[in-house]
Amino acid sequence: MALLDVRDLSIRYEPKQRPAVDAVDQLSFSIDEGEFVGLIGESGSGKTTVGMAVLRLLQRPGRISGGSITFDGTDIAHLSQDELRKYRWREISTVFQSSMNALNPVTRVEAQFADVIQCHTQLRGGEVTERIRTLFDMVLIDPKFMTAFPHELSGGMRQRINLALALAIGPRFVVLDEPTTGLDVVVQHSILENVRRLQAELGFAVLFISHDLGTVLDLSDRTMVMYAGKLAEEQATRQLLRDPLHPYTKGLLGSYGDPRAETVRITYVPGRPPDLAHRPDGCAFAARCPERIDRCAEIEPARTEAGEGLVACHVAAIQRGADGSGIEVGPPIRTFAGPQFVKSAAASAEAARGLPLVTVDDVSKTYVRRQGLRAVRTEAVSGANFVLHRGGVTALVGQSGSGKSTLARMITGVDAPTAGRITFHGSDGDQVVARMRGRRLRSYRGSVQMVFQDPYSALNPTKTLGATLARPLINFQQLHGSKLRERVIELLETVALSPGERFVNRYPHELSGGQRQRVVIARALAVEPELIVADEPISSLDVSIRAEVLELFDKLVHERNVGILYITHDLLSARMLCDEVVVLNEGKVVEQGPALDVIRSPQDDCTRLLLDAIPNPFAAARS
Amino acid sequence: MRYFARKIGFFVLTLWAVVTLNFLIPRLQPGDPAELMVQNLAGKNAQLNRAQVEAMRDLLGAPSGSLFSQYWSYLGQLAHGDLGISYTYFPYTVAEVIGKAFWWTVILVGAVQLLSFAIGILLGAFAAWRRNSRFDTSVTVISTFVGTLQPFWIALLLIYGLGYGLGWFPTAGGYEASTPGFNGAFLYDALSHAFLPALTLMIVTPIGWILGMRNTMIMNLGEDYIRLARAKGLPDRMIALRYAARNALLPSVAGFALALGGILGGTILVESVFDYPGLGRLMGEAVGIKDYPLLQGLMLLTAVATLVANLIADLLYGVLDPRARRAAA
Numbered sequence A: 001m002a003l004l005d006v007r008d009l010s011i012r013y014e015p016k017q018r019p020a021v022d023a024v025d026q027l028s029f030s031i032d033e034g035e036f037v038g039l040i041g042e043s044g045s046g047k048t049t050v051g052m053a054v055l056r057l058l059q060r061p062g063r064i065s066g067g068s069i070t071f072d073g074t075d076i077a078h079l080s081q082d083e084l085r086k087y088r089w090r091e092i093s094t095v096f097q098s099s100m101n102a103l104n105p106v107t108r109v110e111a112q113f114a115d116v117i118q119c120h121t122q123l124r125g126g127e128v129t130e131r132i133r134t135l136f137d138m139v140l141i142d143p144k145f146m147t148a149f150p151h152e153l154s155g156g157m158r159q160r161i162n163l164a165l166a167l168a169i170g171p172r173f174v175v176l177d178e179p180t181t182g183l184d185v186v187v188q189h190s191i192l193e194n195v196r197r198l199q200a201e202l203g204f205a206v207l208f209i210s211h212d213l214g215t216v217l218d219l220s221d222r223t224m225v226m227y228a229g230k231l232a233e234e235q236a237t238r239q240l241l242r243d244p245l246h247p248y249t250k251g252l253l254g255s256y257g258d259p260r261a262e263t264v265r266i267t268y269v270p271g272r273p274p275d276l277a278h279r280p281d282g283c284a285f286a287a288r289c290p291e292r293i294d295r296c297a298e299i300e301p302a303r304t305e306a307g308e309g310l311v312a313c314h315v316a317a318i319q320r321g322a323d324g325s326g327i328e329v330g331p332p333i334r335t336f337a338g339p340q341f342v343k344s345a346a347a348s349a350e351a352a353r354g355l356p357l358v359t360v361d362d363v364s365k366t367y368v369r370r371q372g373l374r375a376v377r378t379e380a381v382s383g384a385n386f387v388l389h390r391g392g393v394t395a396l397v398g399q400s401g402s403g404k405s406t407l408a409r410m411i412t413g414v415d416a417p418t419a420g421r422i423t424f425h426g427s428d429g430d431q432v433v434a435r436m437r438g439r440r441l442r443s444y445r446g447s448v449q450m451v452f453q454d455p456y457s458a459l460n461p462t463k464t465l466g467a468t469l470a471r472p473l474i475n476f477q478q479l480h481g482s483k484l485r486e487r488v489i490e491l492l493e494t495v496a497l498s499p500g501e502r503f504v505n506r507y508p509h510e511l512s513g514g515q516r517q518r519v520v521i522a523r524a525l526a527v528e529p530e531l532i533v534a535d536e537p538i539s540s541l542d543v544s545i546r547a548e549v550l551e552l553f554d555k556l557v558h559e560r561n562v563g564i565l566y567i568t569h570d571l572l573s574a575r576m577l578c579d580e581v582v583v584l585n586e587g588k589v590v591e592q593g594p595a596l597d598v599i600r601s602p603q604d605d606c607t608r609l610l611l612d613a614i615p616n617p618f619a620a621a622r623s
Numbered sequence B: 001m002r003y004f005a006r007k008i009g010f011f012v013l014t015l016w017a018v019v020t021l022n023f024l025i026p027r028l029q030p031g032d033p034a035e036l037m038v039q040n041l042a043g044k045n046a047q048l049n050r051a052q053v054e055a056m057r058d059l060l061g062a063p064s065g066s067l068f069s070q071y072w073s074y075l076g077q078l079a080h081g082d083l084g085i086s087y088t089y090f091p092y093t094v095a096e097v098i099g100k101a102f103w104w105t106v107i108l109v110g111a112v113q114l115l116s117f118a119i120g121i122l123l124g125a126f127a128a129w130r131r132n133s134r135f136d137t138s139v140t141v142i143s144t145f146v147g148t149l150q151p152f153w154i155a156l157l158l159i160y161g162l163g164y165g166l167g168w169f170p171t172a173g174g175y176e177a178s179t180p181g182f183n184g185a186f187l188y189d190a191l192s193h194a195f196l197p198a199l200t201l202m203i204v205t206p207i208g209w210i211l212g213m214r215n216t217m218i219m220n221l222g223e224d225y226i227r228l229a230r231a232k233g234l235p236d237r238m239i240a241l242r243y244a245a246r247n248a249l250l251p252s253v254a255g256f257a258l259a260l261g262g263i264l265g266g267t268i269l270v271e272s273v274f275d276y277p278g279l280g281r282l283m284g285e286a287v288g289i290k291d292y293p294l295l296q297g298l299m300l301l302t303a304v305a306t307l308v309a310n311l312i313a314d315l316l317y318g319v320l321d322p323r324a325r326r327a328a329a
């Protein structure tokens, strides 16, 4: 019998001001003792909701509206909070999506282990401390941090500690909800390695939730793909890689390219998932599906066994002989026949011959921090040299803390270098960035625009898109009246928010993450910049949206001849967008060159580390 | 430790600035304090008697010498608690007048504030924990309603009902039939006089704490660390106290220290209505009759109280919230 058996689970959110949403609709799956099961799906598909339901932590306005959750033979879907207590942490524990805030900020880490250990075991006093020490060792953190407060730890450390906390009582089942999202790839990689090792050693079962296909496929024995509150497909991971059944799965797989190829090609799923408050008839994926047939729009595909997997798709069912309707659909295809994004090494070589736009010449930045009487010097950047080209994209790659953002700040003129110089070869002659003052500096700030990681906080939630975009136009170009409106709409259309009239009066919360990021980019474009500095602009977005934003950047480079400095820790996306790569480690440029060369034959250990951290599910499938 | 040292250093600096301003401002004002005082004693329209003014100048220790030496002797006087002489209560010194009113207010308002805070925090926390229960709804509705009432209106209602109507409590003054001192009769007398003003304040002051605590607590209950505490299967009481209330308390504690500093300003109305012999009433009077030395003394007291309260708030915050220590260091 399975450890966890979920049958026909439905979950409904009934917010006061908005229509009710069936976020999860008749979902069934099971997880065996010691099994590692992945759950992927794009943002809003209901992954976290499922995890929370299994943990029985759903909060108002959400509730389980149907089905059962059987854990070890008992249906826990309807137990009271008191009855649940004997399952909590001892049997089922968790690491949350944004575990950055999962620790109580005002108490020491140690106490947060101690309370749960004392609550569920006979251990007391020194034994508890001993246990915590062991747990810290397990996640490779020096036990001296036991007495630290959460804010004194780095994101990666906090996440490891959350993991240790989840294992404190030796649970049989752990829900990991995006445990590493938002962390540096290298840290992410090492934490997930840690998870994998501990799981093999201790034998707990895992439900691993993530929107990052790569890590899920890398770690899980079995993978479930979720779309609009339902399971689209479920298969053993190896099998899923070899023979994906659902078109959506194929679309997700298509977003992984091989960064080492001469020409990288990724496909992506166009459009957005349906609004769950108004679920369409038939297949929820139909509007985005290239394999769609007539009946898809009318009849909802049932969950069907196909080979060793399960799939909810008409076409797949027919192809695998699980549907006797006799409709002609042709043989199964492996790829997603959707839009493609292509980057070839030849085109990159072309771009690198463009005119220089910014020259970074032997630039260093030393921060001096007073600590009592001593002055502590931190070399954030030392002796950096590189050139940004017009009409080209350069990636600035490195682990967190390598000095990427410091460099970006100096290039945008917010900070001045302690040594060396940065020259901007603008339309009105060469200028040294750090020496600009007054009007000149203001106009430079207009020519250089930044796009940040988090599109959610970059926009003022109380302003419409029209107002947001009008501000820079009024300030920098003195536009007014109908001219202003025309230009706003034009900007919206440039970033593919069309028709623009439909978007001008919307508020940020009415947009998806990708749409918001595009608004941020539109705002950057409002002042007709010559250089865009984009700091991790896609890392918080879903794969299909990522492609959308990359595509937009690519278009800007080609159509407007702007230069882009793309800051990231992810070499795969760097290869997709960039012509050249500059690798930074501890403030020094350790390697630079054409993107393909750097990725194919990395010269520095740091580059290799970053490359190894890219999840590569396909490597495992091939071997 | 650096955090605390910084806060204390900052306190000393602002204290110095306040004291200095208090020295400078009257000196920048036109007019001769001795003349003002004689005029005050003689009545509005009386002719000024030069000799009296001279005598008064001597009595007041009229300023002489350079600004710096005046400043120096001002600091010396201040160190001895010498704030000058009150116009209205002549020949009492400002320090004496304030000293007498001080304890009336501090005891009344201090007790009321402490009690209100405790009650407010408890009710607010409990309402948030049982959100949308009948208890929560009644607490919120009643608080919001009472919050819209004017304190002096409540005061009048109480005077009318419990004072004149039922005659249970005296409606004005601080004591009457007894001699001040530490004896049973006086304590009883003072307490019964303090009852109505205290009740008025007790009805009004907890509102802010209740609603504030309820809001922060509800916000905190949505935080991930609360969810995690639930997932850990900890007993409800531990989650409510150690996780939710402990965090929600932070802004309230800082607010409380500040409220204590603001005691003076907040009680002018109520003290005036009940003719209670505290600082608030004194302040009202001093403003009314332009008793500058007294006013100046009260202002200094208020400013210092606010500064001290701020310091306490900062120090408390540093103890309660480890993040503050680090962020400011």
Ligand SMILES: Nc1ncnc2c1ncn2[C@@H]1O[C@H](COP(=O)(O)OP(=O)(O)OP(=O)(O)O)[C@@H](O)[C@H]1O
Pocket: A013, A014, A015, A021, A023, A041, A042, A043, A044, A045, A046, A047, A048, A049, A050, A060, A061, A062, A097, A211, A276
């Ligand atoms: N508190 C809530 N009130 C109303 N609707 C909600 C609430 N929480 C989630 N939803 C809705 O439920 C659906 C599923 O959300 P959920 O958080 O489970 O998605 P997810 O797959 O975990 O997404 P992500 O990858 O962004 O974490 C979404 O449509 C969301 O808008």
Ligand code: SF4
Pocket: A246, A247, A248, A283, A284, A285, A286, A287, A289, A290, A291, A292, A293, A296, A301, A312, A313, A314, A315, A316
């Ligand atoms: S059922 Fe039809 S629309 Fe849905 S995924 Fe399958 S082919 Fe596409």
Ligand SMILES: [Mg+2]
Pocket: A047, A048, A049, A097, A177
């Ligand atoms: Mg989620």
